[in-house]
Amino acid sequence: MTRPDLPTADHLTPESLAAVQRHLVTKAIGEYAHERLLVPEETEHGWCLTTPDGRTRYTFAAVRLPLEHWAIEAASLARTVDGEPAALDVQQLVVEFAPLLGIPETLVPVYLEELAATIQSSAWKWSAHRVGVDDLVGADYQEVEAAMTEGHPSFVANNGRIGYGLDDYLACAPETGARVRLVWLAVRRSQSRLSLGRGLTEESLYAGELDAPVLDAFRDRLRDVGLDPDDYRLLPLHPWQWTNKVAITFAPDLARRDLVLLGEGPDDYQAQQSIRTFFNTSRPERHYVKTALSIQNMGFLRGLSPAYMGPTPAINDYVHDVVAGDPTLGGCGFSVLRECAAIGYTGDVFHALAESDGVRSPQQKLLAALWRESPVPRLGAGESLVTMASLLHRDRDGRSFAAALVAASGRDVRSWLASYLDAYVRPVVHCLLAHDLAFMPHGENLVLVLRDHVPVRAFMKDVGEEVAVMGDQPLPPDVERIRVKVSDSLKALALHTDVFDGVLRHLAAILHVDGLLAADDFWGLVAACLHRHAADHPHLADAAASYDLFRAEFDHSCLNRLQLRNTLQMVDLADQAESLMYAGTLANPVAGR
Structure with a gap:
């Protein structure tokens, strides 16, 4: 007889699995292609991806956006094995393309286990999260935090949590x-x-x-x-x-x-x-x-x-x-x-x-x-909080929280986006140019302050583990640990990789696909934000020249490659820069603007 308190995993159903697999396979192809691990081929009817053994084919419709972002139409994605229709399965995709993904054979099962845990949590969220983005507009800070479904926007296996049981998940998962x-x-x-x-x-x-x-x-x-x-x-x-x-x-x-x-x-x-x-x-x-x-x-x-x-x-x-x-x-x-x-x-x-x-x-x-x-305690009258990760959130019906905020604000999307960029990109750039100070400014590490549903300022968190001083200014003895010696081109990756590729690439795609703002116009607004900062700070011209934020291209630092190389420890925390993996260069979307 089943114990009354035994977790039963009722969220794991054929319906939830099908929805989750479609999402994760779409994301996996898009992000692995972005990191040039997989190379889809253009066909007369869209795009095609064939496994090394030639047996399995994936076909789909997609738009390629700046920074080699693959905006794949999930509903169009289909898989065949030996010419016969087959179900989408992200674990099978990894096994099929393992020779190209670079996973050590001994770690393939570990990565597959993390994918299984990601499927489990995604299925729970698909089943339990019925709140639409319109209901999240104006919601409490922690309601928004708990409503997030994606995890990290770039990592495919992003909800591994190996060690948690189902009871732990239900009791403690965000x-x-x-x-x-x-x-x-x-x-x-x-x-x-x-x-x-x-x-x-x-x-x-x-x-x-x-x-x-x-x-x-x-x-x-x-x-x-x-x-x-x-x-x-x-x-x-x-x-x-x-x-x-x-x-x-x-x-x-x-x-x-x-x-x-x-x-x-x-x-x-x-x-x-x-x-x-x-x-x-x-x-x-x-x-x-x-x-x-x-x-x-x-x-x-x-x-x-x-x-x-x-x-x-x-x-x-x-x-x-x-x-x-x-x-x-x-x-x-x-x-x-x-x-x-x-x-x-x-x-x-x-x-x-x-x-x-x-x-x-x-x-x-x-x-x-x-x-x-x-x-x-730092909120003013009429202000509210959301995690910056929420700007990349889509609800179960595929509707974007960012689009819902724009609509609720009554502002046009360009004005709304300019305010967000001034709250996020401008201070990150200023910290780099004025202080050689770099954060890890991904979506989960920033808390946005909204006023009338518009981002107006930001709090940075997780400072102790993820901040770096890249200059030679004197530091107190206890702070010396955060000094790193890197080249000017690597310094600039604090903007190009961590902000452009890690956050704005995904937001640009959401606004483009939703028809709110073309990706080219999005990056024009980002460039305008950088130019406004430069015009306001002529004394930082030498620093701006050394960082060269408008350079034609920058090194393509890849996150999934790190996890695929060693899913147990992606980087050496004592020397993170030396642990990075690259796949050539990316065209800078603000170059020449």
């Missing part, structure tokens, strides 16, 4: 909008590190995140087992991490009382699209909490290193000061959400092994967390 209570541990003070940003103390951090009765109860818990509360710090933990990792892997530490389970906190949180970061829905003014989560997702095991995070608050203070002190960035309303505190436990045998023998391991990234500022 798209379910589930409310989660974080687990709190007491960690022995002498065997942990707490780093605090400017203006914070340990006491003020905890008092801001936990009400006095909760703190008192935690202290009483320690006293009840004969421990002095002053000997411990408090560390928030993902509930999955407690059950599946900490309670087992740190059994000796728990027995020694170096770690003590305090229980769940009373606040409800919601997982963000980054899956291990939580927004406080009970008290939205409180910090985000980013936790270690030892699942395999999109090329990484999602742990957090206490050593790596130690300088994070200092890095965030530095970047905040640069941004806050710049009048141009202030005029854009651009600011950062500081990661203002980080904590990690280092009293385990894995850290001792690293100290004695230099052995590095994933086990050193199991127990850490950080706190990030919430954007909610």
Whole structure:
């Protein structure tokens, strides 16, 4: 007999599978072709893609847009095997084209497993997400966050989450909008590190995140087992991490009382699209909490290193000061959400092994967390928040959220887009030219502020792990880690790859396909944004010349190639630039404008 609480996967049906497979195969062909792994051939009736063995053919209609973006008409996509119609199947597509995709044979099953998990989550979203984009216009920030269906716009296997069970998915996945209570541990003070940003103390951090009765109860818990509360710090933990990792892997530490389970906190949180970061829905003014989560997702095991995070608050203070002190960035309303505190436990045998023998391991990234500022207290009257990833969202019926926002704003699409570019592209370009400062400005890392449904300014987040100083300006010792030495052409990829190819390519295609704005006109507006910045900042002409943002072409840095090469670890986080993979060059869509 089936248990009443057993997850039954009712969302996995022939109907949901067919819809999801069509979407994922369309995306896979488009993105693999964009990265020049697959080369469709033009025919009299559209496009054709044939497997290396010649047995399987895919035919489809598509428009090729700037940056070699393939806007494939999903409904037109058909597959035949040995001349007979066959069902679309993204896993079979990968197997069929494996010789061209460059996946090591030993990792093909891992990639196929991540695709299966992506199918599962996509099927759940297809079945459960009935909210149309018109209903999302004006919706609460976290309603929009949970409504996102795509994951990363470029990666095909983008919802791997290997390690999650179906019950974990339903309880914790961002798209379910589930409310989660974080687990709190007491960690022995002498065997942990707490780093605090400017203006914070340990006491003020905890008092801001936990009400006095909760703190008192935690202290009483320690006293009840004969421990002095002053000997411990408090560390928030993902509930999955407690059950599946900490309670087992740190059994000796728990027995020694170096770690003590305090229980769940009373606040409800919601997982963000980054899956291990939580927004406080009970008290939205409180910090985000980013936790270690030892699942395999999109090329990484999602742990957090206490050593790596130690300088994070200092890095965030530095970047905040640069941004806050710049009048141009202030005029854009651009600011950062500081990661203002980080904590990690280092009293385990894995850290001792690293100290004695230099052995590095994933086990050193199991127990850490950080706190990030919430954007909610910084909202003005009439302003609302959305993740920038939402601009690339389509609902179940294929309708675009960006188009819905434009319609609701009452503005013409050019005016709306110009405001968005001034909120996003202008500050990113200014940070590059004025400060040699590069972010990782993809859709999930920015929170947009809307006024009358128009993006007017932006918050940048995830600063500690994904910011780089590419110049030789003096840096505080704790901040020196973020300095990278790269060529001028590689510096410019912070705009060309991360913004143009990573975000705007997809938005341009949405507006083009929906008939709102031709892609050529879209890139003309992007060029106009860059020219306005140049005209306003003649003193940055030398920097602009070295970056050469209007160059004819730029190196084609490819994301799926990274994951296909090593789905377990796409890049070396200590030297990300050297880990990148390229496929020739792309024509710059703003060149000559």
